[in-house]
Amino acid sequence: MVRAITRLGEKTIEQLEHLGHLTVFLMTVISKLFVFPFRYRAVLQQLYFIGAKSTFVIFLASITIGLALGLNLYVELSRLGVQDRLGTAVSLSIVRELGPVITALMVMGRAGSAICAEVGIMRSDEQLDALECMAIDPFKFLMVPKFWATLISVPLLVAIADVIGVFGGYIAGVVIFDVPYGAYWQGVYTSIDWQHLNMGLIKSLVFALVIVWVATGKGFLLHLDKAGVYGAEGVSRVTTQAVVMGSILILFFNFLVSAFMVA
């Protein structure tokens, strides 16, 4: 019993210490986000990798979510005889909740894991130390471009996911079932206003910060990992941790932002 409590205490301290390191890491990057010189070329490269290369995955994810949502909501709404409101139901669900969450989870899984593995390998192979020894700040050189690129690309990907998701609902409701074309789009136009788009935008920015923070931070702090294994095993472990932690944080912050904005 005592041993179990001791172990719990040790684990808690360990996790708090790790969170502290991650927070210091985040603060350090944020303090350097606006420091000259701005590495626009590196930002463009990262935009291509994080943003452009995620587009197809986001397209597939959002079209299937839109289709599934359209099918399910049609069945329920038609039972109540209000299937004409499908456009409203689909667009609100996607713009406020599903668009940002699905996009963030996909980016975390695709780009976040790759970023974490890349930075972890750089730590493991002493490349980060080499940067330090060349008097090149790894935060400015590596982290800041990744932060900017994620903060720019995730809201844009969310916008794409929103449009494609609503279109998926259209295919399900109008093409497959019998919802009138005009009624569907009328529902979309009348229900979506700035407040909903703002919620999606704020969520996408918060999620972007979570993705890039957890992905880069976990890789960067590989050397402090308590399991103490470097190389491929260490990198794969922190990458898994980053994806799990990032995904849970995305869902948690989704609830927080929703609660805050609804209240």
Add this chain to the structure above:
Amino acid sequence: MTKLTADTFISVDKLTTHYGERLILDKLDLSVRQGEIMVIMGASGSGKSTLLRTMLGLNRPTSGQVKIMGLDVTNASRKQLYQFRRQIGVAFQGGALFGNLSLVDNIQLPLREHTNLDANTIRIMARMKLDMMNLSGFDNLMPSELSGGMVKRAALARAIVMDPQLLFFDEPSAGLDPVVAAELDEYILELKQAMEMTIVVVTHELESAFRIADRITVLDRGKVAICGTIDEVKASNDERVQNLLNRRASREQVTPDEYLELLTRVQATRPHRGDIDG
């Protein structure tokens, strides 16, 4: 206490470092003179890598001081450290080349970051260093396409591209066949002669150490076992130094009580490479 002379380039004074509760370096004193090749040797776990990292300002010691070119590295601010690091070159054991950059881009990186030279001049300077290291014609290869010896030479080329006054080289011969290792030693000697660099080499390869060293420091369990010329080290009466030189395994004699304590001792905190940077 470190014996200081006018040409002392690096002075390490009572340096003590820990990993968690484990003592790594124990009040270690060392001095490196300007223009010499100092080889730091020792068995695995003797503390030589920790000493190197502390000298580079990558690890903070528990106590003691490392002064390099007049700067107290152990208490320097980040800005001072970066200023200092622009005057040194470091070649890491595994090369630490950036995998997403070609060979020539790796070499050019310090010049791009720290000088206002135009792209052509930077390219020419990088090619000169590649040529020095016999890597001409491989400019556009990626690090993953290079052999072990080429990676080491590329790391050396990048380390010297800013013409540093001081070069640190971690395990130049590790993982290389004897011929390639000997080649690398020749490059190190050329650097000393041609560019009058002060060079600190960390290694556990005896042949390499005897080929290049002006002086050798042998570390043993975090302390300096001996520091002197090759002949002085070879003539040492210290049993552990002789074991290292003759490649004999040295096992400590422990009493049954000590052995029992060793077995039951709570596991010390795991070593890690350094504190959070930043």
